[in-house]
Amino acid sequence: MKKKVSVIMNCYNSDAFLNEAIESVVNQTYINWEIVFWDNQSTDDSAKIVKKFNDVRIKYFYAPTHTKLYESRNKAIKKCEGDLICFLDCDDVWVDNKLHTQTSCFKKGVDFVYGNYDVINENGKIVKESNKNLPTGFITNSLFDNNFISIGAVMISKELLINNLFNPKYNLLGDFELWIRISVKTQFVFLNNIVEHSRVHDNNTSRILYTDWIHEKRFFYYNFLKNYNFLKFHGVFKYIIRTELRVLYEKLIRIVKN
Secondary structure, eight states, rough: OOOOOOEEEESSSOOTTTHHHHHHTTTTTTOOOEEEEEEEESSSSSHHHHHHTTTTTTTEEEOOOOOOOHHHHHHHHOOOOOOOEEEHHHOOOOOOOHHHHHHHHHHHHOOEEEEEEEETTTTOOOEOOOOOOOOOOHHHHHHOOOOOOOOOOOOOOOOOTSOOOOOOTTTSSHHHHHHHHHTOOOOOOOOEEEEEEEEEEETTTGSHHHHHHHHHHHHHHHHHHHHTTTTTSSSHHHHHHHHHHHHHHHHHHHHHHH
């Protein structure tokens, strides 16, 4: 029997593109899936949109309390019944064979598969194409050069994810921090297909002030240096240099403006 895939959708007032996102799961060529929809106490029409699909594979959970994103992701993970887990943000969409192509990569010893993605705007127009040949294997140092993995383009074994949950202390870098932590001990498999259309728009979390990113980046690399052999994972030094050069750049810009 084909493996069951749990698709986690974390939602907080995300009704703008939600219908399209859910449709991209419903229209998958691979049918053995469930959506674990975690509603983080939305006050918009998100719940109405989910429930109108009337599909038993879509499981709606209303959070008892509002929590930050990565704590919410962890709560949703614990509701999953599938052997494999994917994530789909409520403003993004999948290509219709995403689940089929990625499940076919799973065999003994494979626990993490990721693919390419492109970037679309509010109207669904592709604004940035991506068809890169990305690494397979132990890729920690490559990830330090550039976080090229989109959370919507991954598929992970439930066992691996249950044993390596998101760190809820992060608001912005939680995906990247988890990829790094897993990549230290697990080989990643790259599938050279575009599997996701990742949407950029004015309400994206990634548009939060850069100072918040700096705070989390520093917190991240301090902890990495403390817990891992940084001589083996030398890419962290490039990451630190880029981070601190950006801090210096921002300070210089403020001085010039004043």
